[in-house]
Amino acid sequence: MSTPSALHIVCPHCHTTNRVQAGDQAKASDCGQCHRPLFEGEPLELDAGSFDKHLARNQIALVVDFWAPWCGPCLQMAPFFHEAAIALEPQARLAKLDTEAQPQIAARYGIRSIPTMIVFKGGQEVARTSGAMATEGITRWIRSVL
Template structure:
């Protein structure tokens, strides 16, 4: 039997146990029935952010951004493409720093866009500035995603 991973649903925030061998099989949430991976970045609230980074057994890549930020908007399509490439081995998410100012302050986010990679609830890597899809995926993979 393969090892089960904890995967937090991006829709209802329920923690699911998914056998590692079945990650590629498009698993659904046991509670809400929606897909655990959509191939798109997950928009996180402050509560969902904590739950995703603390309870997920897979790495969580977070784009700290704001709606008024030109480089953030410019990078958004590339980040969406990166989600298609990185999932299901990585949860790809976005956190609006205007709506979650306390989290941005706690993680000392000084410029946006900033990508941060979390594993086991801890930040393991950070990169500020807009990147293209190849840069995002290469950076994430080079840091263990």
């Protein structure tokens, strides 16, 4: 299977789909609509609308941390997930979804324990893991499924 010459990348700010030359996503690409960077090395906060758009339109892996604000392990893992975003962008978009604020999406994916991370490719779940991890564990796990 050949690599596409251009990839669709959804802007983390305005959620517009951008066409970026393959290989160029590592460069300082900006959104054609809002002109802000497509990659800033930090997890994206998703809601119901932005979750579905990023899932359906991004042609890079989407890694979602399903968490809740009352969850101690989730809060402990948050800075490590942020560090993983720095290490893994632009090969993957790391995002967080608050299961308390978005219970319908958590239910759609059968989230029963948090934190749970799911890797999506082409809109489909390809891997999941539950439990808090440090940066090295997060990056190693994600790279193993990319």
